[in-house]
Amino acid sequence: MTLRPQTLIGFILIQLTLFHVSQVYAWDHHSAERTNQKIKFLLSKTKIGQKLLKDLEGLGQSAAVSFGENSKTVTRIQRVFSPNDRSIQYVRKSEIVLNKNQKLQELLMDFVHELTHTLYRNEQKIIYDPALTLSEYIRYGIEGRGGEAEAVQNECNFLFEFDAQKFKSHWCNDFLSKNKKIKKFNRKKLIKAFYKVGPESNETEELKNALDIDILKKISNAKEYFISSSVQKSYPLALLKEYRTINKKTCDNNIKLQNMKNISKSENSLHLQEFFERRCLASGN
Numbered sequence: 001m002t003l004r005p006q007t008l009i010g011f012i013l014i015q016l017t018l019f020h021v022s023q024v025y026a027w028d029h030h031s032a033e034r035t036n037q038k039i040k041f042l043l044s045k046t047k048i049g050q051k052l053l054k055d056l057e058g059l060g061q062s063a064a065v066s067f068g069e070n071s072k073t074v075t076r077i078q079r080v081f082s083p084n085d086r087s088i089q090y091v092r093k094s095e096i097v098l099n100k101n102q103k104l105q106e107l108l109m110d111f112v113h114e115l116t117h118t119l120y121r122n123e124q125k126i127i128y129d130p131a132l133t134l135s136e137y138i139r140y141g142i143e144g145r146g147g148e149a150e151a152v153q154n155e156c157n158f159l160f161e162f163d164a165q166k167f168k169s170h171w172c173n174d175f176l177s178k179n180k181k182i183k184k185f186n187r188k189k190l191i192k193a194f195y196k197v198g199p200e201s202n203e204t205e206e207l208k209n210a211l212d213i214d215i216l217k218k219i220s221n222a223k224e225y226f227i228s229s230s231v232q233k234s235y236p237l238a239l240l241k242e243y244r245t246i247n248k249k250t251c252d253n254n255i256k257l258q259n260m261k262n263i264s265k266s267e268n269s270l271h272l273q274e275f276f277e278r279r280c281l282a283s284g285n
């Protein structure tokens with residue numbers, strides 16, 4: 001496919017990163033390349049790691065890894081309108097950043113977590129969906145394919161295989177079904193933990209007012225269990241902020257595009273018009 005630069009819209013989405021509230025980090029600096037190789041080697045010693053690395057290979061990606069202050073996946077999505085066949089294509093590129101100030105085991109878990117986002121999240125399908133709502137965005141971010149729950153489940157599965165002894169005293173252990181002979185991950189309990197937003201405040205009230213009833217029912221005022229390291233808030237609150245930022249950017253781009261001659265006269269203008277009416281005019285966005 002040939003991309004036409006004049007009809008290319010750039011869009012950056014910064015994924016939220018996850019911390020369990022009681023996690024403490026302290027680790028020496030490492031050579032990035034050496035650490036990179038070590039991470040992949042150690043990952044390949046576990047079944048979950050082998051699966052992720054195989055899926056990565058299948059995508060023909062190398063999972064570019066760099067090191068910074070917080071672990072995160074940075075994804076860039078571009079919506080591309082083709083003037084030739086009037087189709088819309090989405091181009092997605094992800095990059096993993098790992099927190100360099102932590103122990104090797106935590107670094108490995110972070111890598112599994114971020115790799116899950118990189119491999120399985122399919123944001124482009126929903127980011128530009130004219131019917132996307134805040135509630136759907138939050139549900140997708142937590143429970144959807146490649147979302148936070150799956151990323152945590154994978155990192156915990158990794159730890160279980162990598163160091164079963166450490167697992168026993170790790171927060172991951174909170175999410176094992178204890179009443180079964182075969183240890184099994186309790187996904188429902190994990191998802192519930194993500195919807196804990198802390199005591200009632202102006203922010204939580206604003207969030208609740210903006211949600212549909214299905215998601216509202218899941219929100220609990222219990223103390224936060226997981227918080228986003230980028231904004232230091234519970235996930236529903238962090239995703240609310242992210243949704244508004246994304247909406248603002250996509251709406252600004254949409255308006256610019258609607259005014260471009262080669263697009264305003266094509267069938268693509270119908271998509272832009274629908275997007276504008278449903279996503280940009282709605283209150284609470």
Ligand SMILES: [Zn+2]
Pocket residue numbers: 016017018113117147148151
């Ligand atoms: Zn995450």
